Amino acid sequence: MRLALRLASRGCGQTSPNPMVGAVLVKSGRVIGRGWHHRAGQPHAEIEALDDAARRGRSVRGATLYVTLEPCCTAGRTPPCTEAITRSGIARVVAAATDPNPHHAGRGFELLRQAGVKVGHGVLAEEAARLNESFNHWIVERMPFVTVKAAMTLDGKIAAATGESKWITGAIARRHAMQLRLGADAILVGVNTVLADDPGLTARGAPRPRHGPEGDVGIRSVRTLHLLRSPPHARQSPLTPSRSHPMGEGAPPCGTGEGDGLAHPTDSPGGAGARASSAPVKPIRRLVLDARARTPLDCRLVSDPWAAWTTVYVGPMAPEHRRDALARRVNVVVAPEVMPRSGVRGPRHRVAGQSACRPKLDLNWILRQLGREEVTALLVEGGGEIHASLFESGLVQRVAFYYAPKVLGEAAGRKAVAGAGFGDWPAVVSLRDIEWGRMGTDLLLTARVGPVHLEVVDGNRVCAASGHAACSRSPHAL
Numbered sequence: 402m403r404l405a406l407r408l409a410s411r412g413c414g415q416t417s418p419n420p421m422v423g424a425v426l427v428k429s430g431r432v433i434g435r436g437w438h439h440r441a442g443q444p445h446a447e448i449e450a451l452d453d454a455a456r457r458g459r460s461v462r463g464a465t466l467y468v469t470l471e472p473c474c475t476a477g478r479t480p481p482c483t484e485a486i487t488r489s490g491i492a493r494v495v496a497a498a499t500d501p502n503p504h505h506a507g508r509g510f511e512l513l514r515q516a517g518v519k520v521g522h523g524v525l526a527e528e529a530a531r532l533n534e535s536f537n538h539w540i541v542e543r544m545p546f547v548t549v550k551a552a553m554t555l556d557g558k559i560a561a562a563t564g565e566s567k568w569i570t571g572a573i574a575r576r577h578a579m580q581l582r583l584g585a586d587a588i589l590v591g592v593n594t595v596l597a598d599d600p601g602l603t604a605r606g607a608p609r610p611r612h613g614p615e616g617d618v619g620i621r622s623v624r625t626l627h628l629l630r631s632p633p634h635a636r637q638s639p640l641t642p643s644r645s646h647p648m649g650e651g652a653p654p655c656g657t658g659e660g661d662g663l664a665h666p667t668d669s670p671g672g673a674g675a676r677a678s679s680a681p682v683k684p685i686r687r688l689v690l691d692a693r694a695r696t697p698l699d700c701r702l703v704s705d706p707w708a709a710w711t712t713v714y715v716g717p718m719a720p721e722h723r724r725d726a727l728a729r730r731v732n733v734v735v736a737p738e739v740m741p742r743s744g745v746r747g748p749r750h751r752v753a754g755q756s757a758c759r760p761k762l763d764l765n766w767i768l769r770q771l772g773r774e775e776v777t778a779l780l781v782e783g784g785g786e787i788h789a790s791l792f793e794s795g796l797v798q799r800v801a802f803y804y805a806p807k808v809l810g811e812a813a814g815r816k817a818v819a820g821a822g823f824g825d826w827p828a829v830v831s832l833r834d835i836e837w838g839r840m841g842t843d844l845l846l847t848a849r850v851g852p853v854h855l856e857v858v859d860g861n862r863v864c865a866a867s868g869h870a871a872c873s874r875s876p877h878a879l
């Protein structure tokens with residue numbers, strides 16, 4: 402199953418809106434076939450493994466199939482995998498995770514059992530769930546899995562009061578942050594970040610991925626750190642001259658449905674390495690929240706060759722001439738506005754210059770829209786106002802905070818999470834499943850958002866939310 406999980410991770414960044422899935426066929430103690438889902442619209446991992454065994458001239462009759470996700474049982478672009486499995490004579494299926502798609506959950510296992518195939522599941526289920534945490538969230542909630550990423554000083558500042566932020570962290574951390582982008586379907590920033598930094602939001606400089614599960618950025622082990630996993634194997638870095646954007650030249654525009662959608666989230670046609678490398682690379686979209694259409698026309702997101710993958714969300718009151726000028730170059734979506742949540746602190750707590758009292762773009766509406774457009778994994782890269790709004794709306798699932806060994810110490814410095822605050826102390830955002838590691842001289846902390854439920858089992862504190870024997874680990878334990 403570990404091999405199957407490693408194979409599955411090769412699809413990272415490519416299979417969305419489908420999950421990553423790996424499969425290994427074993428007979429008489431030997432691996433006779435292996436495969437993984439390369440990308441949406443291509444064969445499922447099970448079919449890849451069957452094809453691989455056939456190519457090697459091995460009979461799969463009586464073999465055991467180890468697969469990281471429950472085989473699909475509905476017809477999409479390809480017939481259901483359960484049929485291919487029963488037809489092939491495979492005797493036993495061992496799965497890691499049950500398909501969280503409410504239309505599937507458990508039905509694939511049931512059909513296999515009815516056909517006389519032995520079925521086991523739950524092997525390395527936690528690792529499998531972690532691998533597909535974005536898909537698992539999206540398929541149930543119909544909204545993207547949101548990761549907030551920030552690079553900050555030890556006192557939590559992402560920029561000086563002047564807006565200056567280059568460079569807080571060192572080269573290794575910055576390179577790693579590029580890898581995070583490779584696993585995302587879209588990257589979101591606030592307009593102030595565009596005005597201050599003019600970011601390209603590409604994956605420029607991301608190191609070429611390595612096969613195998615281990616990362617290459619100074620982390621001792623990535624046993625449990627999905628975010629630190631080796632980056633996608635297929636997605637191109639803009640360093641590659643012939644396909645000079647992480648979105649990949651020739652890639653279909655987002656929303657045109659390279660994937661097979663909600664009905665068949667585990668769907669895939671088949672193709673081994675050669676087929677995969679000739680297929681278009683899945684684009685990464687770039688999103689800007691900009692109620693008043695202040696995004697400059699000459700900024701990189703609007704004027705670079707990949708402007709077609711930029712979407713600027715503006716409010717209904719945005720000046721028409723600015724909105725139209727942007728719309729000639731990028732996608733412009735008029736989103737509804739809402740007043741900040743009543744749960745946050747009142748006006749007396751507001752910090753001068755912050756926009757807490759103005760209506761804000763409705764993040765719930767925007768994320769639902771993105772979910773419909775099959776954005777399963779959304780990486781948010783600042784600034785502090787956007788982070789705050791997302792936290793206040795309860796829309797963040799994971800954080801990736803890079804800490805530099807520096808102290809800025811400016812009261813007016815920009816905070817990683819700004820806004821008006823969360824109200825009373827019990828309302829603060831809690832984090833769980835905390836993991837950390839070194840990135841050169843910097844530190845990366847990742848965590849799931851949500852309260853920790855501690856249970857005492859055999860005298861030890863157990864993190865019930867994650868099932869881990871401890872909620873935090875030292876870097877040496879990673």
Ligand SMILES: NC(=O)c1ccc[n+]([C@@H]2O[C@H](COP(=O)([O-])OP(=O)(O)OC[C@H]3O[C@@H](n4cnc5c(N)ncnc54)[C@H](OP(=O)(O)O)[C@@H]3O)[C@@H](O)[C@H]2O)c1
Pocket residue numbers: 550551552553558559560563564565566569590591592593594595597598690691692693694695756759761762763764782783784785786787788790815819
């Ligand atoms: N170190 C890092 O990791 C990092 C990363 C990113 C940015 N930065 C720094 O952060 C600074 C910018 O951060 P910031 O906090 O000032 O601004 P920001 O979060 O980039 O942008 C905030 C602006 O976005 C617009 N907006 C639209 N919808 C919103 C919503 N629902 N919630 C909140 N804002 C919404 C608002 O302007 P309108 O009302 O006009 O729409 C708001 O003023 C820059 O100095 C940049 O260098 C650092």
